[in-house]
Amino acid sequence: MFLKTCLLLLVCSVAALSAHSYDGYKIYDIYARNNFEKQLLLRLANNVDYDFFDMPRALDVATRVMVQPKDQESFEELLRRFAVNFMVIDNNVGNTLQQEQLENQSQRLMAQRDTKRSISFTAFHRHDEINAYLDELAKAYPSRVTVKTAGKSYENRDLKTITISNGDGKSGKNVIFLDAGIHAREWIAPAAALYVIYQLVENFVANADLLKSYDWVILPVVNPDGYEYTHTSSRMWRKTRKPVSSACYGTDGNRNFDFHWGEVGASSFSCADTYKGKTAFSEPETQLVRDLLLSLQGRGKFYLTLHSYGNYLLYPWGWTSDLPADWRAHDEVAQAGAAAIKASTGTKYTVGSSTNVLYAAAGGSDDYAFGVAKFPVSVTMELPAGGTGxxxxxxxxxxxxxETWTGIRAMAEKVIQKY
Structure with missing residues (x-):
């Protein structure tokens, strides 16, 4: 019976993915050798028909882009015309995603059968499973864990936060606030947030020092509507799901915060992946993060938002190449995380301000947390690429x-030491 159920669910998962199958889509790595070629790629990135997974930064560092079948011939011809080097790294994204969907569904089913919790770290879990895990922890550890429904998404899903303490009953402690999943397709970010929760709650003895004078507040999925949409309909969807027009849905939540909103690195075109929204805080999900940040003002000492991909530890500002006066406080914390990861696994993270080491993008949650909610340290962690990104x-x-937990733990230790 269990096998039949597994097979039925696996078939259903493939059918769900067919809503946007990505059949015949290709992923390219493009190598700019000079500034002209870099500028050419930057201009191409403004075309919403091309999905640039990352933007051209340093020369000879590959820029990755996904192109649909109807545009591939003209895209390749343009690159050849200007003698730009490129390589196809995935000839059919649809086949790749279908195989991955089947494997993930199989792992989810095995986890449901073999583990006592709703989640595991052998599969990417659905939003209801993530919320169920939070509720299970609140029930199992009532003195140390509190779960609240902080609000609703546009499609009426519960956005739950988990507050983790050491159970000593003391109120008013300083707070580390962590969130993940503001961009729907970055599945590894919520998984990493869940692992932080697991370590702080279920591996409490080993991590008690992180909870002695601090509480942690964690929102593992900021954008549940988009996250669910990537599981059921369109794996590479990035934005929220609130309609903008009859043709276009969703806003880039990390361009929607009201701090230098829309000034740079965000699109006014509603179909673009980096669409800034009709107004700042147009999305219920970003309003909720705003309210959480402001509610922690004074107590909140470290804001950490998890993204993928790219091996970066970024801090303000995202709207200008100028650095805040106290940028060294951010840098010291981020460098501690990068050093811990390098020592543990050899993985190298690049550390610096968002604009200077990645690209300018105004309206991000990290700038808002620092510039408005007055968190003294605010960091965006871009986890490594997996698969094709x-x-x-x-x-x-x-x-x-x-690996991510190693870096987060080191950063938290530095914050606790400083504040």
């Missing part, structure tokens, strides 16, 4: 999240 295999989940 946003699609790590199920086998990569545990290595990625354990």
């Amino acid at each position: 946003f699609n790590p295999s199920t086998e990569q989940i545990l290595p990625f999240v354990t």
